[in-house]
Amino acid sequence: MAIFHLSVKTISRSTGRSAVAAAAYRTGDTLTNERDGRQHDYANRTGVDDSFIIAPAGCEWAHNRSALWNAAEQTEKRSNSVTAREYVLALPAELDAKDRADLARSFASAVVERYGVAADVALHAPSAGGDDRNYHAHILTTTREVEPDGLGKKTRILDAAKTGGPEIESLRELWAMQCNEALERHQKPARIDHRSYERQGVDEIPTMHLGPTSTTMERRYKTDQERKGEPYKPQTFKAQENERRRTLNDHVREMVRELAATVREVTEQAKNAKKSAVHALLRAVGGQRREEEAEQARREGERRKALRQKALREDRERAVQEAKERMADMAKRVQRLAPDARETFLAGEYPSDPFDRALKAHRHPLGTAGLDAEEKAVKAHLKVYQEQEKSQQAERQKAPVRGRRGPSRSQSRDYDSGPDFF
Incomplete structure (x- = not known):
């Protein structure tokens, strides 16, 4: 290093x-x-x-x-x-x-x-x-x-x-x-x-710098010992002191490692004991908690179901109301038309062609069923209106003519003044 x-x-x-x-x-x-x-x-x-x-x-x-x-x-x-x-x-x-x-x-x-x-x-x-x-x-x-x-x-x-x-x-x-x-x-x-070990807060003894003289002596002695096949041992004071300090540092590091291992073991045991206690407590209250959660889930499901049904009812009521307003509007519109234009209008609003009719039904609040019901109701109202209209015309024709100024205003043909069902 x-x-x-x-x-x-x-x-x-x-x-x-x-x-x-x-x-x-x-x-x-x-x-x-x-x-x-x-x-x-x-x-x-x-x-x-x-x-x-x-x-x-x-x-x-x-x-x-x-x-x-x-x-x-x-x-x-x-x-x-x-x-x-x-x-x-x-x-x-x-x-x-x-x-x-x-x-x-x-x-x-x-x-x-x-x-x-x-x-x-x-x-x-x-x-x-x-x-x-x-x-x-x-x-x-x-x-x-x-x-x-x-x-x-x-x-x-x-x-x-x-x-x-x-x-x-x-x-x-x-x-x-x-x-x-x-x-x-x-x-x-x-x-x-x-910084020194002391300033760094490191619990270790620093070694001494050998310098050129001690280094040369130790190198020469090491070479001689290797040539003789004998183990090398430091000879100068500084080298011997460094060997002593390294040995002490090794002992200290080993003690620190052992202490750290003991601390880790005790910590692990305490952690396992704590886990066991927590698991036992969880098992004791687990059943009750699961029942409470199940009941809460059931209530939440019912609440959501009720909200969905309410929303469907409101949508249905809104669609029915829109359909009623549309039918009344269509009946009024067809009544205001001249007799010869009514069939054309009805054929356009309620076409017999399946594709065109599907497009019309798609835009109706109640779809195909609503369009069919509306057609029947509008035609029924128109039929009643036409009969009343014929009766009024016959009565006007029987009435005597007064004066020479032409027919009175009440005897003129006005298709907007006929009977009104709405």
Whole structure:
């Protein structure tokens, strides 16, 4: 799984080191320190996957590794000057070579932008015989701001006691965030955290960082033991302490797993007991509830049936009323027509053709039966009306003519003044 590691170190003359030598060793390059004339040749070194320089915009001269680090050495005049600062980063083994390089470049670019320095990045592969997940990066930065014509003022914010600690903590948080974003972007489940186990609330003892000396000693001893066919046991204090801490952590994790299993078992038993009690209660009241539900369903069915019957009755009454009004209207309409137009009207309203009659019945409130009944009633009313009409005409013809002004108004043929059944 991915691990978090970010350490910040300084390259200082007080310890006999130089920025030129550090850059040559970490990048596998050959550089000459112009200050003392010493050449540092690491061109044959293995394990360096890639190296590149990032500098502020407009500072093209800083991309020359020899010019950059000789400038860093020559600018400092004191015998105990810090000529470079180094960031060591553990790269997630879950990412491929290109993604690891992009991640290291992102962090170095953020440092360059934040402090105005130049960064010389070297990507290292895991050492032979070591942990094959130990991909890491060495980022060597200047301690002064890089300007187009050379190095400028010192970046004191990382050196001061009040600001150095918070700045490094901020960089550690930035690195953790960039790693997690890269892992998420490439759909890797691993995540890292820059905080200590204590700050995270993790009950686990952290292991110690071995460092190059202890790592070299342990690697040499492990190789010797393997050659002799003997089991490997840690030799240095740090390795032995790490073995002890890992053993303690394993014991603690096992205790936690056992405790969690016990808690799950007790919880499951309580849950089963609760389920049994609930089931018993449900069985006790189940019969009564089913009877109540059945009775409620029966009542609901009766209620819905009554509503449907009521709706049917209302629809029927409405249709009958509409049919009565229609029949009365048809009888009045046929009475107002001239005698020779009545048969044509009746033939149109009550056609003998089956198709036409079906269309008429479809529009009638009571359908075919209603149309048939209406036809009979209208014709019966018309027959009675015609007989009365004939009687009135005969009476008018028998009445004597008064005066010479022609027939009176009562004797004129007016088909609207006949008998009315409605």
